Amino acid sequence: MPALIGVLMMLPSWSAGAQGIPPDQSRTFVSQIAPDLAIVTELSIGEPYVGQQFSIVYRLRAQQAPAAVDIDPQQYPGFWTEAIPISQQAASTPRPIQKGGPVDYLLRQVIAFPLMEGMLTLPPLSLRVKRYGSVSPAGSDWDVVGLSTPDPVHVISPPVAPLPGADLPFVGRIEGKMSLAGEGQPDFVLEVEGTANLSLFQPLDWLQPPPGLRFHARLAAAENVAQIVDREGKRQILLVQRQRWLIGFSGGESGQRIDDFFLPVFEPHEKAWKGLSITGLKLPDLSSTSQNSAASPHRGATETGICSRLFGSSGALVVLALAALAAILPLVLWLRAGRFRKDRGTDECLTALEKKLRTSPRAFLDKAHRVLAQYAETIQRSHNLGVEDTMLDRCWISVQRFRFDITPLSSEVCREILNSIRQIIKSKP
Numbered sequence: 001m002p003a004l005i006g007v008l009m010m011l012p013s014w015s016a017g018a019q020g021i022p023p024d025q026s027r028t029f030v031s032q033i034a035p036d037l038a039i040v041t042e043l044s045i046g047e048p049y050v051g052q053q054f055s056i057v058y059r060l061r062a063q064q065a066p067a068a069v070d071i072d073p074q075q076y077p078g079f080w081t082e083a084i085p086i087s088q089q090a091a092s093t094p095r096p097i098q099k100g101g102p103v104d105y106l107l108r109q110v111i112a113f114p115l116m117e118g119m120l121t122l123p124p125l126s127l128r129v130k131r132y133g134s135v136s137p138a139g140s141d142w143d144v145v146g147l148s149t150p151d152p153v154h155v156i157s158p159p160v161a162p163l164p165g166a167d168l169p170f171v172g173r174i175e176g177k178m179s180l181a182g183e184g185q186p187d188f189v190l191e192v193e194g195t196a197n198l199s200l201f202q203p204l205d206w207l208q209p210p211p212g213l214r215f216h217a218r219l220a221a222a223e224n225v226a227q228i229v230d231r232e233g234k235r236q237i238l239l240v241q242r243q244r245w246l247i248g249f250s251g252g253e254s255g256q257r258i259d260d261f262f263l264p265v266f267e268p269h270e271k272a273w274k275g276l277s278i279t280g281l282k283l284p285d286l287s288s289t290s291q292n293s294a295a296s297p298h299r300g301a302t303e304t305g306i307c308s309r310l311f312g313s314s315g316a317l318v319v320l321a322l323a324a325l326a327a328i329l330p331l332v333l334w335l336r337a338g339r340f341r342k343d344r345g346t347d348e349c350l351t352a353l354e355k356k357l358r359t360s361p362r363a364f365l366d367k368a369h370r371v372l373a374q375y376a377e378t379i380q381r382s383h384n385l386g387v388e389d390t391m392l393d394r395c396w397i398s399v400q401r402f403r404f405d406i407t408p409l410s411s412e413v414c415r416e417i418l419n420s421i422r423q424i425i426k427s428k429p
Contacts, residue, residue, distance in 0.1 A: 025044070025045045025046055026043055026044050026045065026046065026234060028040065028042050028043075029041040029148070029149065029151045030061070031124075031146075031147075031148035031149045033127075033144060033148075034129075034146065036062060036063040036064075036102075037060065037061065037062050037144055037146065038061040038062075038102075039058065039059075039061070039125055039127065039146060040058070040060075040061050040104060041056065041057070041058055041125070041148060041151050042055075042058075042059070042234065042235070043055070043056055043151070043153065044056075044236055044237070046153075047153075047155070047156055048153070048155055048156075048268075049114070049155070049156055049158045049171050049266065049268050050115070050117050050155055050157050050158065050171070051113055051114065051158075051168050051169045051170060051171035051172075051196065051197055051200075051266075052113065052114065052171040052172060053111055053112070053171075053195055053196075053238075053239055054111075054112060055084075055109060055110065055111055055236065055237035056109070056111075057106070057108075057110075057235050057237070058071075058107040058108040058109070058125050058148075059095070059104040059105060059106055059107055060105045060107055060127070060129070061103070061105075062102060062105065062129075063102050063103075064131075066105070066129050066130060066131055067130045067131060067132055067133055068130040069105075069107065069127055069128070069129055069130075070127060070142070071107055071108060071125065071126070071127045072127070073360040074108075074123045074125065074360070075123055075360060075361065075362040076110075076112060076122065076123060076362065077120075077123075078114065078115055078116055079113060079115060079120070080112070080113040080115060080197060081110050081111065081362075082111045082239060083108070083109075083110055084109045084110065084111060084226045084228075084237055084239070086106055086108070086109060090106050095233060106235075107125070107127070108125070109235070109237060111237060111239040113197045114153070114155040115168060117155050117156060117157040118155060119152055119153070119154055119155075120152070120153045120154075120155055121151070121152055121153070122150060122151040122152075122153060124148045124149060124150050125147070125148045126148075127145075127147075128144070128145050128146075129142060129143055129144040129145075130143055131143045158266040158268075158273075159266075159273070161264045161266070161273060162264055162273055162275075163262065163264045168197070168200055169264075169266055170194075170196040170200075170263065170264065170265045170266065171196055171266045172195035172196035172197075172265065172266075172267075172268070173194045173195050173196065173265065173267065173274075174195075174196050174198070174265050174276045175193055175194060176190065176191055176192035176193070176194075176263075176276060177190075177191055177278060177279070178190050178191075178258070178278055179191075179281070180284055181246065186248060186250070186284075187246050187247055187248040188246075188249075188258075188281060188283070189220075189246060189247070190203055190207075190217075190244075190245040190247055191242075191244050191245075192242070192243050192245075192276075193240060193242040193243070194240065194241065194265075195239065195240060197241070198242075198243055202217070203215075203217045203245050203247065204217050206261050206262075206263055207247070207261055208261065209249065209252070209258070210258065210259075211252070212251050212252040213252030213256060214249065214250050214251050215247055215248070215249055216247070216249070216250070217246070217247050217248075218245065218246045218248070218377055218380070219245055219373065220244045220245060220246045221243070222241070222244070223241070223242045223243075224239060224240070224242075225242070226238070226239050226240075227239075227240065252283075255283060256283050257281070257282045258280040258282075258283065259280045260277060260278060260279050260280045261277075261278055261280070262275055262276070262278075263276040263277075346425050346426060349425065350418075350421075350422055350425075352367065353367055353368060353418055354418065357414050357415075357418060361411075361414055364414055364417075364418075365402055365403045365414075365417075366403065368418075368421060369399050369400070369403060371425070372385075372392065372396050372399060372421065372424075375392070375424060376396075391420055391423060391424055392424055394420070395417060395421060395424065398413075398416075402417075
């Protein structure tokens with residue numbers, strides 16, 4: 001799952017009001033785990049389309065407030081998911097069902113995107129409840145240990161898209177624009193945001209370069225923003241994903257134009273393909289930059305002549321040697337400190353991966369996906385991962401295959417991926 005990374009983007013803000021909340025399509029499942037306790041599972045959409053986001057909200061229904069609750073991690077085979085953090089206020093605020101009756105307490109909330117059609121099953125929620133007092137350090141004195149029923153979700157496929165493209169359809173809404181990165185820079189910016197699953201968006205699948213031109217895409221920033229609305233006792237969550245891509249180009253001729261491109265997007269409430277049309281732009285003329293680069297050999301020759309005259313004096317040599325030594329020493333110390341910071345960051349990254357592996361293999365795969373994407377960005381390989389026969393490419397393909405596989409992930413596969421990532425980032429220059 002993508003990281004919650006802040007980024008300033010000049011795109012219009014989305015809101016639940018602006019989207020227009022559709023008629024209630026929710027479903028609710030209640031699993032009784034004790035005479036006075038039940039797990040309530042609320043789905044914002046009972047029959048989502050493939051690729052359409054919907055929210056899953058878990059609550060504990062109790063006659064009185066529990067002293068403590070512990071919840072196990074969950075995996076969602078067949079779904080791309082994003083866990084939405086619960087604020088302290090929301091977790092501690094009860095929702096009365098009826099006057100003098102039971103009360104619901106918020107446990108967990110998740111945004112899910114189905115990856116395939118058919119009858120899928122949500123995993124059961126496992127929890128432990130302490131009614132009174134406190135839980136011992138050993139955690140073995142829970143009053144109730146319960147498990148909700150596996151809830152079915154009927155996923156339907158949207159009509160055939162008007163244009164072929166991605167393996168999974170974009171369902172929801174997307175907005176976007178292209179702009180130049182800046183004067184004299186050999187790249188341009190593509191910004192997109194929407195409620196469709198942009199984690200599956202790859203710009204090079206849709207952008208068509210002019211003849212002789214090659215594109216190189218790099219995800220510069222990403223942000224996931226959850227908007228929560230409580231209406232008539234029900235919680236609706238809207239996840240908006242935002243991305244900022246830097247598209248570099250090479251070859252071709254200066255001043256070429258990138259054509260408009262169309263991204264087919266299915267609007268589930270209108271049950272029709274609407275799509276997103278992004279206006280193209282004219283690439284900058286980099287001839288001035290090339291001229292400046294061509295002038296550099298002349299400047300280098302001039303500087304070499306100046307140095308030769310300086311080194312003609314033995315006294316100047318001594319002075320220069322001492323000055324160089326004084327300059328190099330702080331540089332060596334700085335490089336050593338930077339190496340320490342790099343190793344420390346690498347160790348922290350591996351520790352976080354190992355923790356995810358212990359708690360949730362599915363979360364581990366999402367974390368591994370982000371680590372590999374960040375590493376590929378630093379070595380400028382993010383535009384063609386999985387093409388070459390390197391450890392990075394093989395590990396990337398393995399992670400991508402198992403991220404969307406509905407079969408349970410074995411510990412051997414996870415360990416193999418973890419060891420590969422350890423070798424990859426440890427060897428980072």
